[in-house]
Amino acid sequence: MYDEIFKPINIGNLTSENRVIFPPISTNFGGEDGHLSDLFMRHYERRAQGGVGVLIIENSCVSYPEGKHGAYEPRIDSWEFAEDWEKLTKRMKKYDSLLSVELTHEGWKKKDVDFLSKEKIEEIISDYATAAEIACKSGFDMVEVQGAHGLLINQFLSPLTNNRKDLWGDRTRFAIEIRKEIAKRCGWDFPVTIRLAVDDFKEGGITLEEGKRIATVLQDYYDMIQADIGLGPKELRLEPMAFEQGWRAYLAEKIRPLKVPVVAVGMIREPQVAVNILRTKADMIVLGRTLIADPDWLIKVRDGRIKEIRRCIGCSECIKARHDEDTRIRCGANPEVGREIEIKEAEEKKRVAIIGGGPGGLEAARIAAMRGHEVHLFYDEFGGTLNLAALPPGKDKIKWLIEYYSKELKKYANLEMHNKKAIKGDVETLNPDVVIMATGSKPFLPCPPIRNFVYLYDEVLRGEVKFEGKSIVVGGGGLVGCETANLLAEKNKVIIIEMLPEVAQGMETLSRKYLLKELRKKGVRILTNTRLVDVAREKLIVERDGEQRFIEADALIAAFGLRPFVPFRLDDVPMHIIGDAKSVRNIYSAISEGFEIARTL
Ligand SMILES: Cc1cc2nc3c(=O)[nH]c(=O)nc-3n(C[C@H](O)[C@H](O)[C@H](O)COP(=O)(O)O)c2cc1C
Ligand code: SF4
Structure with missing residues (x-):
């Protein structure tokens, strides 16, 4: 059913084993000094383990400090960093994914490119080529240049930010010269791909018609083109939950056919959506947040275990961490992100009573059961507050999480479900070694409860x-x-x-x-x-x-507002309060605490 996803495809002189690309997703897992960390490497190894065809390391700085994009952006602007990159590529060699890295210069967002001198432009082009050379010599299979999202190459491509009267007023020239300079240093057989703004989504900017023209010119230089969004509103390229799956795949469709693979991106979460896009709109697809939430997506699809996929619900916790807080990314569905640790069998098996079937309780049950504990999960409604959270307009993807846990928890014979509100007596009779209280919160009413009003x-x-x-x-x-x-x-x-x-x-x-x-x-x-x-x-x-x-x-x-709700305590039994029952927050906090406590029991 999903064969399209697993068809090999050529990118330049290389072959990707399937049609899936893990795109650049800044993690902030590196250091402030631009060096890579062990967590950074484990995060990418985990994605490669999942069998993705092409894995592109997050945006990396080609011109420091002027082109830096984010506090923890890795640096690839100087040979001083080559050792880090080599370490990474060595660790990734045991996986089949083609390894790429996104070369990024942020540009000058508040200025047009018109102020740049000819010499400065040539210097930046050389910076891109140096970065590509570092990548090539460090063992990368290819590189991608960031030509979208309002960053420097996009600024050269867009009529909104490039009104130069000299040769650089030919808006594709900058992207072409970068490609040529990379080829000079690494050879034309070292593939270079481009994430391209084919529509600025901004009045006066690149229209899709022009995007097609640009892509047609660039197909002679780049080995793969990803149809992305330009200078326009950020929420179109980091879509909130309500957006429809694959809504912008039409951008790829409209720039086809090209002689190089064309890639669709944006909110592709389920294999059937992926297949539909691959049948009619694009040669490859990007699965970004999809593989953050479940790095084993491809393995599960290949093995027909579709219901076991933990789909990205679009909660934007990763975006909040990266863009609002400029801190390490975290995931509202996958608590392993930012930890990337192995879950080990418990040395001492315990009887664990978990009270509450919301996200915190379900995750605690999953991990405790996985570790071999005897788990008793009490709930009156499976999914708890997730059921409510999924009801407002545009929030139905939250149901995916309930479906995931519902399938997942059935795997464990050592997990007993008690579909009833837990009362103290029930839990006492069970005589648990430990209690996890995940009972959520209750609404707070600061006024008289006038009936029918x-x-x-x-x-x-x-x-x-x-x-x-x-x-x-x-x-x-x-x-x-x-x-x-x-x-x-x-x-x-x-x-x-x-x-x-x-x-x-x-x-x-x-x-x-x-x-x-x-x-x-x-x-x-x-x-x-x-x-x-x-x-x-x-x-x-x-x-x-x-x-x-x-x-x-x-x-x-x-x-x-809501107040934490803890219905009872047991004397002499260790109790851990997690999620909203501890302090009212969100899905991420509940799942993360459920994971953490169950991992250490
Ligand atoms: C937390 C986060 C960080 C991102 N960082 C980058 C980045 O470094 N470079 C880039 O080109 N795009 C970046 N993106 C955009 C993704 O590569 C991708 O285009 C976007 O998430 C849409 O695809 P998806 O719905 O499959 O996640 C980032 C997205 C997220 C959510
Ligand atoms: S944090 Fe939310 S939006 Fe981001 S990958 Fe995880 S589930 Fe998806």
Whole structure:
């Protein structure tokens, strides 16, 4: 069924064993000094173990410090770093993946390229070639140049940022000269591929029609072309969860046919989607976050174990770490990212009671069972809060995580499921050696629970209460409040009141931007710095800037916040509280803590 994925393909004079590329994904696992770390190498080894056809190491700096892109970007600008790269390629040699590295110069985002002198341009071209030479001599099979995402080559390609009147005003020239200089140093048989902005998604920038023209010119120089996005909005190339799978594969389709392989990228998560793209739109596909969440994706597809795939849910935790915090990446679905450790069988087998079937409890159960403990998992709803989190518009990918655990936990005979709310007596009777409390949180209600007027947000999300054509106030503009408002606004007039100066605080920037845009589109009014003072039927009193006012409404939906919930404790039994039961946060924290505690039991 999935044969298309496993067909070999030539890239220059090399052959990729399958059609999958792991793209550059900055990890921040290196050092601030541009050197690589052991974790960095283990992370990539783990991806290569999964049998990916081409593995491209994250963006690496060709001109230091001016072209640096991110605090922990690896450096490939000087021979001083060649030893690190050689160490990496040696470790990767035992895998079949073709090994590449992305050569990046950030450029000058606030300026056009027009200010660069001819000499400076030639110097940068030489920097790219030096970097390629370091890669080639260090044992890489090929290199990729970053010609998209608004970085330097893209800046030369785009009419928005290149208005030069000299020869460099021929916008493909810079990319061509880089390729020629690399060939001079490494030979034409050392393949060079390009991640190309075929559409800037910005008025006045590269249109797809022009992108096709650029790709047609560059096919004479580059050995593979990936159809990517240019200077435009970042959320289009680091898509939030709501985007449809493979939505931008049409970019690859539109620049085909070329005489070199054309690659599609963006939100390709499931093998059937991958196959459909390979049948009609592209020669190869990029699986980025897909392989972060599950490095064994290809092995599972090859072996027909599709339901065992841990699909990337698009939670953007990796993007938050990399782009908002400039810290090491982490994954909301795969707690091994950033750890890359082997799970070892427990030396002393214990009886482990896990209370709660949300993400933290499920992950703890998976790891504890894998390590051979006798595991008892108590839950009243399998998946816990994941079930609720998957209900607002555009959030259904969260269900994938429930499906994953549901399949995964069935593998273990030493794991007993107790589909019931755990009461203290049940757990005591079990006489466990250790208890993991993963009971999540409960909503907090700072106003009287007036019947038929005040409702909890979860009643709305679950469809237990329905509204149409009503005026509704959502109390609390955190993530939960905003997403509940997003659902309600499909059929009602909605106002969000939030005490803080901003709503949806703490969300990853691009996903937040997307959610706020959705709310705006649906006409949701947002009142920040606004405190609920009193509630009477159909009337709320709120205070803003010291002034009180009434808001008339048909209902108040309480999404004021959540409080950790720990239903009981056992005397004399060690207990670990994880996830929201410890402190209210998100899926990543719950899964990560479940993993960590179960790994060390
Ligand atoms: C955390 C993170 C870091 C990324 N770093 C890079 C990078 O170093 N260079 C690059 O060209 N693209 C980078 N990207 C973009 C990815 O290579 C890829 O194009 C994008 O994630 C879309 O593909 P996907 O949906 O398969 O993940 C990054 C993406 C993420 C999520
Ligand atoms: S952190 Fe979230 S978006 Fe990133 S790879 Fe993991 S599941 Fe996907």
